[in-house]
Amino acid sequence: MRLRHKHLPVPVGGPPSAVAGRRAVTLATTMALTSALLTACADSDTAGSDATDTVTVGVAGNVFDVPLRVADARGYFRKHGLKVNFVTVTATTGTSSLESGSLQFLNSSPTGFLGALARGLPETAVGVDGLGNPLGLVVSKEFARRHGLTAKSPSGDVARALAGSTGGFSSANTRAESEMFLKDGNVGTDEVTWVSLPNPGVDKAALGAGRIDWFLTSEPLPLQIQESGDGVVVANSHTVNEWGSSYAGYGQIVVTRKSYTRQHAAEVRKFMAAVREGTSYLYEHVNEPSVVSVAKTALPGVPDSVVQAGIKEVEWPWFADMEPGVWKKTLDFVSELGALPEGAELTPEDWSNEYLR
Numbered sequence: 207m208r209l210r211h212k213h214l215p216v217p218v219g220g221p222p223s224a225v226a227g228r229r230a231v232t233l234a235t236t237m238a239l240t241s242a243l244l245t246a247c248a249d250s251d252t253a254g255s256d257a258t259d260t261v262t263v264g265v266a267g268n269v270f271d272v273p274l275r276v277a278d279a280r281g282y283f284r285k286h287g288l289k290v291n292f293v294t295v296t297a298t299t300g301t302s303s304l305e306s307g308s309l310q311f312l313n314s315s316p317t318g319f320l321g322a323l324a325r326g327l328p329e330t331a332v333g334v335d336g337l338g339n340p341l342g343l344v345v346s347k348e349f350a351r352r353h354g355l356t357a358k359s360p361s362g363d364v365a366r367a368l369a370g371s372t373g374g375f376s377s378a379n380t381r382a383e384s385e386m387f388l389k390d391g392n393v394g395t396d397e398v399t400w401v402s403l404p405n406p407g408v409d410k411a412a413l414g415a416g417r418i419d420w421f422l423t424s425e426p427l428p429l430q431i432q433e434s435g436d437g438v439v440v441a442n443s444h445t446v447n448e449w450g451s452s453y454a455g456y457g458q459i460v461v462t463r464k465s466y467t468r469q470h471a472a473e474v475r476k477f478m479a480a481v482r483e484g485t486s487y488l489y490e491h492v493n494e495p496s497v498v499s500v501a502k503t504a505l506p507g508v509p510d511s512v513v514q515a516g517i518k519e520v521e522w523p524w525f526a527d528m529e530p531g532v533w534k535k536t537l538d539f540v541s542e543l544g545a546l547p548e549g550a551e552l553t554p555e556d557w558s559n560e561y562l563r
Contacts, residue, residue: 208222214356214360227487228445228493232476233359242330244257252429252478253291258287258288259287259288259289260288260289260290260291260386260437260474260505261288261289261290261291261310261311261473261477262288262290262291262292262293262308262309262310262311263291263292263293263309263310263311263312263313263378263477264293264294264295264299264300264303264304264309264311264312264313264314265292265293265294265295265313265504266294266295266296266297266300266313267290267294267365267504267505268424268459268504268505268518269340269424269425269426269501269504269505269516269517269520270313270335270458270520271292271313272488272497272500272501272504272505272520273335273336273481273484273485273487273488273502273522274290274292274335274481274484274504275292275315275484275500275501275504276484276487276488276497276500276501277481277483277484277487278290279503280483280484280487280500282475282483282484283480285366285480286476286477286479287476288473288476288477288480288555290438290477293309294310295309295312297315297318300314300318301318301322301329302311303315303328304329304461304462304463305327305463305490310462310466310470310473310477310498311460311461311462311477312460312461312462313392313458313459313460313461314331314423314457314460314461315457315458315459316455316457316458316540316545317379317458317535317540317545318480319331319461320537320546320547320550320552321547321550322461322539323550323551323552323556324547324549324551325423325547326463328463328465329461329462329463329464330461330462330463330464330467330555330556330557330558331459331460331461331498331528331557331558331563332461332462332467332474332478332557332558332560332562333458333459333460333478333481333482333526333527333528333559333561333562334456334458334459334460334461334490334523334524334526334527334528334532335458335459335484335485335526336456336457336458336483336485336521336522336523336524337448337456337457337517337518337520337521337522338352338443338449338451338453338454338457338519338521339424339443339449339450339454339457340382340424340425340442340443340516340519340520341380341422341423341424341425341441341443341449342418342422342423342424342425342427342428342429342439342440342441342442342447342519343364343384343387343420343422343428343433343439343441343442343446344413344421344422344423344427344428344432344437344438344439344440345401345419345420345438345439345440346414346418346419346420346436346437347435347436347437347438348416349367349371349419349420350437350438350440351427352524353367355367355438355440355561356440357432357438357439358438359427360383360388360438361387361391361396361441361445361446362391364391364440365387365388365390365391365392366391366392366393366414367394368391368393368397368398368399368419368420369393369394369398370398371398371399371400371419371420372399372401372417372418372419372420373398373401373418373419373420373421373422374400374401374402374403374409374412374413374417374418374420375400375401375402375403375409375421375422376403376404376405376406376408376409376421376423376443378404378543378544378545379414379545380421380422380542381400381421382450382542382543382544382545383422383449383543384398384422386446386448386449386542387422387441387446387448387449390447390448401417401418403418403421406423406424406427408562409423409478410420410427410431412444413436413437414436415429420440420488422441424539425442425515425516425519426505426508426512426513426515426516428442429512429516430508430509430512433509433511442519443513443519445521448539450521451521452535453535453539454535454536454539455507455532455533455534455535455536455537455539456519456528456532456533456536457521458533459528459557460477460478460481460526462474467558467561471561474561475561475562476563477563478526479562481526482525482526482562485522485524485526486522486524486525488517488522489522489523492517492518492522493517493518495510495514497514498510498513498514498517501513501514501516501517525562527559527562528557528559528560533552533557537552544557
């Protein structure tokens with residue numbers, strides 16, 4: 207497998223010092239504004255605009271959907287003249303729905319996007335709305351008791367405790383991410399007995415039945431298990447460097463078809479303006495309980511405390527701009543997982559900040 211890295215342009219908006227200065231001024235100004243409850247209809251600056259265009263966006267029903275739900279609840283889409291329909295898709299159906307035209311936008315993982323490019327599909331990334339990987343490694347209560355593990359145990363102690371254990375996994379990615387963690391703790395992957403299971407729900411059942419000692423998956427499931435008292439989350443994206451944005455790069459991006467950007471550039475700009483406001487709001491208000499009611503539209507049935515903790519597992523970008531250096535981290539991370547599709551190539555034509563201006 208050969209990956210060709212072409213030269214990527216300097217991000218739009220000026221040199222890093224200029225961008226940093228702009229962000230600092232914007233943040234200082236916005237932080238001075240009074241916070242409003244998300245459950246209110248909209249701020250006065252979002253009221254009074256009639257939606258003139260309807261777009262459909264594919265979402266996965268996970269924590270990365272939250273900024274889009276925030277943008278909708280706070281009236282940001284309406285302010286920019288859009289009405290948004292949300293359609294829940296899977297990793298399998300999302301790309302095909304976008305290509306068929308039944309979706310105008312897809313909230314996509316980088317792996318899914320790179321997979322589409324490897325197949326020669328004419329897609330483009332127009333912004334980022336989530337950074338890092340909100341993962342949780344959850345051990346059974348009995349395993350935690352035997353090894354003296356708690357939610358505050360150092361990551362090195364956790365990794366060493368996993369030597370000789372039985373770990374479950376339901377995807378190649380989560381096994382690879384587990385192996386990253388073990389390797390960082392100087393534990394060989396052959397020191398773990400691996401059990402392949404169909405999905406995270408089966409992982410949970412196997413943990414409860416004592417068939418496995420632990421498993422790793424995306425939040426909020428690990429936190430839900432901990433909330434119910436059936437396990438302990440002993441590692442997450444805050445404690446494991448390899449799962450954070452500084453190592454892994456982008457966690458979620460907004461994707462559309464290149465033909466759509468040519469034919470509907472104004473709609474793309476409107477959509478991304480609203481998404482940008484949604485991620486900025488989360489950046490500023492992530493610790494406030496008021497975001498929970500809206501976040502639960504993306505995570506129905508999840509307890510409030512778990513929703514709030516899950517939101518904090520993601521690093522929400524103040525700006526939706528993408529940068530060459532972060533794309534390189536993303537490519538390297540996906541490659542390290544062994545998930546970079548054969549023939550995947552990212553060029554300057556495959557992503558753009560043009561629609562954020």
